Amino acid sequence: MQTKILRHKYYELLKADFTSFIGKSFITVNPGTKFLYNWHIELISEILQEVAQGKIKRLVINMPPRYLKSLCVSVAWPAWLLGHNPTQRIMVASYSQLLSNKHSLDCRIVMLSKWYRELFPETILRYDQNTKYKFATNHGGFRFATSINGTNTGEGGNVLIVDDPHNFMHINSIKQRNKVIEWFEQGFISRLDDKNTGSIVLVMQRFHENDLAGYLLKKNSCSRYYLKIPAITHQKTYISVGKLNIIREEGSILHTKREDKIQLNIIKNELGEYSFAAQYQQMPINTMGNMIKAEWIKRYKEIPIGGKIIQSWDTAIKAGRNNNYTVCSTWMLDKNNYYLIDICRVRVEYPDLKKLVEALAGRWKAELILIEDKASGQSLLQDFKREGKLPLMAIRPVGDKITRFASCSIMFELGRVFLPLESKWLTELEYELLSFPITNYDDQIDSISQFLSYIKNHIYNGTKFKIRML
Template sequence: MNNINLLKFIELCFQTVVPGCEYNDYQYIKVIADRLEAASAGEEVKRIIFNMPPRSMKSICVSVAWPAWILGNQPTARIIVASYSRLLSEKHSLDTRCIMQSDWYRKLFPKVELSKDQNTKYKFQTVQRGCRIATSVGGTLTGEGGDFIIVDDPLSPAQALSETFRKRAANWFDQALVTRLNDRKKGVIVLVMHRLHLEDLTAHLLCKPRNIWHHVCLPIIAEDKEIIYSVNNHIPEHEQEIYSRKEGQLLYSLTEGKEEIEMIKAELGSYGFAAQYQQNPLPLSSGIIKREWLKRYKNFPDSLLHVTQSWDTAISTNNTSDFSVCTTWTKVDNTFYLLDVYRAKLEYPKLKEKVLSLAARWKPHAILIEAKASGQQLVQELRKNSDLPIIQIVPHDDKLTRFHRIVPIIESERVFLPNQAVWLSDFEYEILMFPEIRHDDQVDSTVQYLQWVRNNIARVVAIRSL
C-alpha cells in the first residue's frame, strides 16, 4: 500500500464513502487522476477545468478523495473547496474527513492526524497545520489562504439561467476566490462542473485573453474519436495514452443503455441534455428558427388523410457518414404535424427494408426521396418492385437557400411537434441549431417535405386562378 497511486486511492475512498455500492473502474477516471496527480506534484498543470456529466464520480474524485490525498502527502497544505450550496460543500467536507479517519487511511499515512482544536464540518486541520476549508460561492474567506482551490458546481441549473447569478459567480471567482491563493505561481485551482449555460463559469474562464486553463471535456456520448494522453512527466512513453473511445461510445455504462439516454433527453429537454450531459450548451434560441415558433400537439389529428414521408438517404455505416432520415408528416388544412422521425446509419439493403417497413406502418400517400446517388437506386428499385407512391425530388439551389424558403412556414406557427417522443430532443437540437451543426439530415428531410408541400399549394392556387 506504500506505492499506492491516486487512481487506486480513489477506489478506496469510494468504498469508504459509498459502502455497499460497486465501484466501476471506468477508464476516464484515469484522466482525472492523472491531471490531479500532476497538479499536486507541482508539475506544469496548475489550472484545470473538468467538464463532465452528472453521476460521473467527478465530485468524489476531485472534492472528496483528492483533498485527502493531498493532506496525506502534504500535511501542511491548505485546501479551499467551494460549491453553489453550503449543504453540498458540507457533505463533501464530511466525506473527506470520514476518509481521513478510516483505518486504512491512517495506516497509509501514519504521520497524518486531525487536530482536536480545529475539527468541524466546515474546517478541519491536521496537527501539521494543513487544513480543508468548505465554503459556498459568494461566501467569505476572510483571513483564509489556500495552496489548492477547488470549485465544484459553482451554479445550480436554475441559477445558471439567471444572468445575475452567473455574473455573481464570475465576479466572486475573479475578485475574491483567486486572491486567496497563497502563491499565485505555485498555487493550483481546479474547476469541476457539468456545463449549464453558454455564459457559465467555464465559458467565462476559457474566453479570457490569456488562456491558462487545461480543459478536460468528456461528454456522455463521444461526438468524435477521443484519445487522451498523460500529462505526468514520469510516465513512460509507451504508457502515455491513458484514455480512448470511439464516436458514439458512452462515457460510462447505463443500466438501460441508449434507451436510458433517450429517457434523460425526454426529462431534461434538448437544452438541458446538450449542456449537462454533452457539455455543449445551446443558445436558448438560434439565429434562424426560434423555439417559440414550433408549436405542440398532444394527440395525433383525428384523421390522417394526407400522410407524407420524406427521406434523406445515405448508404454507409462508418463513423463519419451521414444518417438516413425519414420524417413522417400529416397535413390538416394549412398546418403540418410531424408524426415520427426515424434516423440511423444503414447500408443499402437495410435502408430499402426500412423504407418498406415504415411505409407499411404509416401508409403514406406520398414518399419523397431525394435524387442523389443512394436515393436514385432506391427510387428505381421501389418503382419497379412495389406499388409505393414514390416521388423523386430534384433539389435546386444550395441547402441554406432551400432552408430559408421554408422558414416563413415555421415562423407562421404552422408546424406542430408532439409534446413527447423519444426522438424529439435530437430533432429540436438539429433544427434550432442549423446551420451550426455537424449532422443536418433531419433538417434536410424536413425542408424537403415543407418545400414540396409549399410548391404543391402554389401549383393548386395557380391552377385555380386560370
C-alpha cells in the same frame, strides 16, 4: 504473516496509485455500494496528479452529473494531497454551504478511517480544529469548505477547488450567473497563497453557454487546461494526459455499466435536447441557434500537404473591452474540401493590427487574404495597396450576416468544411457555430462566412483560383 504482507502491498498500491485510492475512498463513504470502475476515473486521477506535480496550474473539468466528479476532486483528492503532504492548504467551494459541508464531511470520513491512518501515519487531524467545514492537520495543513455566498475572509490556500458553483434553479438569471463569475474573479482566486505555484481546479457540469466554465473558456488562456468528458462522443476524440492515451470512437458511451445508450436516451427525453446537450454533452447551445448541426462538422487529424492557403479577416471598429473581436481564419483548400487550420481572435488597435496581418500572412504563407472593405479593413486595404506586398482582396458583403451565413451553410451540410480534432480555439468556435445567430459574439462567424461566400462564388461554382494583387 502472509496477511500482513498482502495488506502492506495493498497499502503501497493505495499510496502510489490515486485511482485505487479513489475506489477505496468511494467504498469508505458509500458502504454497501459497489464501486464501478471506468476509464474516466483513471483519466481524472491522472490529470489531478499532473496538477499536484505542478505541471498544470489551472484546470477545468466538465462532465455529466453522477459520474463521481465530486468524490474524485473534492473528497478523495484533498485526502490524498494531505496524506502525502500534511502542510497542504486546500479550499473547496460549491454553490451552497450545505453541499460544500457534505463534501468536507466525506473527506473527513476518509481521513479518519483506519486504513487511511495506517496508510498516512504522519497525517493527524487536530482535535481543536476539526469541524464539518474546516479540519486541520498537526502540520498546519487544512481543508476549508466554503460557498459562493459564504465567507472566506482571512483564509487562503495553495490549492483552490470549485465544485459545481451554479445553482441550476438560478442558471437562467444573468444576475446570478454574473454573481458567480464576480465571486470567482474578484474574491476566490485572490485566496491563492502563491500565484506562481498554486493551482485552481474547476469541476462542474455545464448548464449555460455563459456559466463560469463558459466564461473561462472564452478568455482562451493558454495556461488553462480544459478536459471535456461528454456522455456520448459526437466524433472520434483523442485524449492524452500524462501516461494515458485514450481514443473515444464516434458515438461511444462514457460508462455503459452506469448509463447505457437506452438509459441516456430516456434521460435526454426527460431533460429535453438542450438541457441534455449542456449537462451531459458539455455543449450548452442557445435554444434559438442551430443553423449548423454538429453532425455536419467534419474533422481532420493532420493538415493536408500542398493545398492553397487563404486567410479571411473580419476587423473590429475599436479594440475596447466591450467591442467585438478582430478575427482571422486561415484555411487550406484541398480539392473540394476546406480545412480550417487556425483562428486568431484578438482585440487590437490599428498599428498592431497591421503588423498582425503581415505576421500571419508570413507564418502561413497566405496566397490570398480576404478583408472586408469597411471600418479598419478599409485602412488595411489602402495601406497595403500602397505598399503592394500582400495578395489582398477587398470584400464587400451583401445582405445581413444571418442571410450571408445561411447561404453558405450548405458547405457544412455537404461535408466540405473540416475542423481540427484538437485546438485551443476549437471549443469556443464550436459554441459560436452551433449557437449562431443567438450568441454573445459572432465575429468568428463573420470571418468564416466571408471565406465560404468567396469560395462559393469564385471556386465552388467552377471559377479558376486566381491571385489578385490590390
